[in-house]
Amino acid sequence: MKFGIVTFPGSNCDHDSYHVVKHVLGHEACFLWHKQEDFSGVDCVVLPGGFSYGDYLRCGAIARFSPIMDAVVRFANSGGYVVGICNGFQVLTEAGLLPGALLQNRDLKFICEDTTLLVANGHTPWTVLCPETIMAPIAHHEGCYFADDDTLGRLEGEGRVVFRYASRAGEEAAEANPNGAVNNIAGIINERGNVLGMMPHPERNGDTELGDGSGAWVFRSIIHSFEAQA
Amino acid sequence: MTDRLRVPPVSPRPGDPQVDDAAVREHGLTTDEFARVCDSLGRAPTWTELGVFSVMWSEHCSYKTSRKFLKQFPTEGPRVLQGPGENAGVVDVGDGLGICFKMESHNHPSFIEPYQGAATGVGGILRDVFTMNARPIALLNSLRFGSPDHPKTRHLVDGVVAGIAGYGNCIGVPTVAGEVAFHPCYDGNNLVNAMAVGTVSADRIFRGIAAGVGNPVLYVGARTGRDGIHGATMASDSFEEGREGPRPTVQVGDPYTEKLLLEACMELLQKDAVVAIQDMGAAGLTSSSVEMAGRGGTGLLLHVDRVPRRESGMTPYECLLSESQERMLIVAARGREDVVEEVFSKWDLEAVVVGEVTDDGLWTVVENDRTVASIPVGALTDDAPVYDRPRQEPADLAQRHETPDLPAHGDCNEVLLRLLASPNIADKRWVYRQYDHMVRVGTLVKPGAADAAVIGLPGTSKAIAVCVDGNSVHVKMDPFEGAQGVIAEACRNVACTGAEPLGATDCLNFGNPERPEVMWEFERAVAGLAEGLRQVEVPIVSGNVSFYNETGSQSIHPTPTVGIVGLIEDRAHAVGLGLPESGQLVLLGSPRPVLGATAYARCIHDVEQGMPPRVQWDDERALLRTLRAGVARGLIRAAHDVSEGGLAVALAEMALAGGRTREVGSGLGCSVQLPAYPEAEARELLLFGETHGCAWVVVDEEDASDLLALSQELGCPARVAGSVGGDELCVADAHGTPVVQLPIERVRDAWEHGFSKAVGVPAPPPRP
Amino acid sequence: MRIRVHVTPRKGVLDPQGQAVAHGLAQLGFDAVGEVRVGKVVDLVLDNASSESDALEQGQAMARKLLANEVVEDFTVEVLG
Amino acid sequence: MRIRVHVTPRKGVLDPQGQAVAHGLAQLGFDAVGEVRVGKVVDLVLDNASSESDALEQGQAMARKLLANEVVEDFTVEVLG
Ligand SMILES: Nc1ncnc2c1ncn2[C@@H]1O[C@H](COP(=O)(O)OP(=O)(O)O)[C@@H](O)[C@H]1O
């Protein structure tokens, strides 16, 4: 399977995603430049973490107008797999590929720390192989997920909340919610399930050198889903 | 002086102010210095030239006071690929790889505007590293603030930490380690020292040496505004209360632009287009161009009118002295300008030819074909004034040395809890949680999890361990002994993870050097650092001096901080300080504790007096060897050196970080017995006294005898003192009488909340 | 022509920054401060606006497309002259 | 009484945010946009203001003490009514 990792100006986790895909999991990966208007031969697009356009104005607001994004939207609409991690998630909401918005953290500070994620729906292409919980660090200042009540109702009703912040023991818990996200939401998918956005960084725990390595299950799941469908 | 060059006359630029006595004074030049300027030019300087001399001869740029002393540092060794004198130093870690690093102060700007001052400090030190063609992989910082209850402290802490975070997080370089300490001597002068570390191909190190007459000089990066004009002069002056000098426009950092600049430079330096490259730091365009020409022994011509500007109406003086951030100067190979321009335009940055390398030894600036400055390069560099300022032993030195008479407190549980809650020792999670310390997926041992951070080197099985250290109370009490102690502690900190220290960088933060007592402290501290470095055979490869940290007549404590880079051959063996689930606790080294000048004396008795602990270098080296060998052989599972707060605090820190190995855990109990100690009734001395040469380590029970044998072989005393387990922290004296016995929960509570309580910031939620 | 765009958090959307400011002001002794909302202000110079209403329209288009995220923010545009 | 405090980067002080917005707008085809400056707007309800001038004064005091950082920012206060 081949992953295409978008490099926006200011992306800084592009190499980290590349590392997990290529060096930990042994799959193909390439970088997609933001000025590119098209791409081909990619099976999954990663919008990586970082500070695209400095995160000035609003995180992801300027990046979503990059030339590459039209192609990403087309790719997503045709069923291609797209995952946005951290800044990538923000870009996806700005681009309208996922509902809601990411607000400033409740305590107005940047937070970098491990989080435990409860896999709230294990039947998505992104989670089929995931254990009940995975560990993935967060590193963000605007990670507080917000959506209006209707949207939230739909997300919950359709099983589109994929990850929630949980205690180390794996229980959903308000104290474990680092940023004030509504319903402890850490990650969601679109209706069709081919687009995932998540604030925590599974690629930062893809390797047992860095933690328990459980972040890699997100990537393994999508590889599995892709290969099963091929 | 070098051979006298003939300097062409330069007529005053219409509209520029007069160069008169008042102007000379305002520029911080003494009468003698001004005479020297006239002498080197063979005429009076123009307004522009006056500004240029003023910044280039400022303490900050010229090291005129410190130069003489810095020569004592060992700077050579088989590992040194680049010593002091370049933008940053480089040590060899094998596999064709070098580690490039440097530390720099941004004290004055951070006091005026904490967020931007700290942010631009990070930006500046990163540029120093990536101009060498090194990919930055880690940031560190050493911070000093005034008393936690001083009305300004909280605002400064908040701003400085957020500024460091704001820059490092955005540019995507992990901030992996550092230190934060409080002392009333910093009430009017906080310290912000930032260190950057990068990796570079040993055969692709770039330097800032202008060469090749006719080669074009390119300006790249952000545009020039009126930011921080006279920043270097300001950094060479003390704060005077109530004085409203010429307030420079505060420099604002733009980490996003710097990220583009970083990537553009990394890409460009792969191509054969660049002869020399240097960042524009203090004194911007002036110092970068002068220094490149100085190192190359060439001249340089600048067309100042071609400099990209952010504001209209800027004069040559302003353009040359501006300290706008995120800019670099490049000497390209003639005919390869287009390569530079192409790469920079890919990254949406400007690259403009603004001059060329010449052979006349002159630094010449023209504005629309009219010469506005013409100065021999040497006059601004090698021939800048050098001072041998008077030094005098402080009148109160004997008093400082006197051992204080400290009555025993009696309740060691309470003493321990108070020490752990004191802001210098308490948990710094509030700080490092704001730093992205994991980006780049290289941080194997994270902040709080060990005495040094451990970063994997991509493509190898190696890792480096990095730390910064300083103990200004020890240095104040005795600069020579205290400074040696700083080296010992820094080396121990990297050795505790299993690393061999390879090289050091330093930041020498001192008061006003025109005070003979400050100069004496400086001389003794530098001598102490140099002695320590020689004892461990660690060269200094880069560094920085910050004088004039003084407000009113209050100088800061002499505060040398040292950053060390160590090498771990097999990163799988790197260890942290947290207790593993089981094992035996071994004390390596023989404690020689003192109570004066310690955290105990300050926190419990409000006393700051007495000789600091003295380093016994034979013992220290034996300890370093044992730590390294013990970790490399897989015997040592956790290690933590004894420093502030003594044996008891060190043990408590291991317990608190316990439960997980490479990250901070949720706490584990342990119980140990103290060694017998000659001085009877020396309980508090043994528990809380500070000493060099000691570390607690944990071994699996079955490995204990191997570790003891290894220590013996390497000449380091070692003693099994207890074991991991339970949910209490228990310390018994040599007779088995418990002296400390506390539930881990209580210990944790004191330690985890100490910082936020003292500083008055909201406590972070419990550890996940 | 110069225009000014105000972007403020929508009603019902959490404004922790506003809360923090209110708290900070109270601590400083400004105890009669009620609700506080913190938003952004974007000042722009328009080189091609043919009239005030043209400038307003351009400002609104910019706000809708980029300056505001209408999921969580409201905006207003005014001409400064 | 309601007041509004505008806090904007001082003249001459770099405004990277403004630059990024200008760049973003240009990319979207708003190519006649000149300088852009981005600041903050703080809307406050004052429960105790006795008059407009009292409200203004309170707002100015708040701006000086907390809302603006005068080293790098300017502020203006207006009464909204
Ligand atoms: N300013 C800082 N930036 C990053 N990490 C920090 C900072 N201050 C403290 N830390 C981290 O917190 C931990 C404890 O710091 P400290 O008490 O100074 O350690 P030590 O006494 O071993 O030198 C270390 O891992 C250190 O790197």
Ligand SMILES: [Mg+2]
């Ligand atoms: Mg230590």
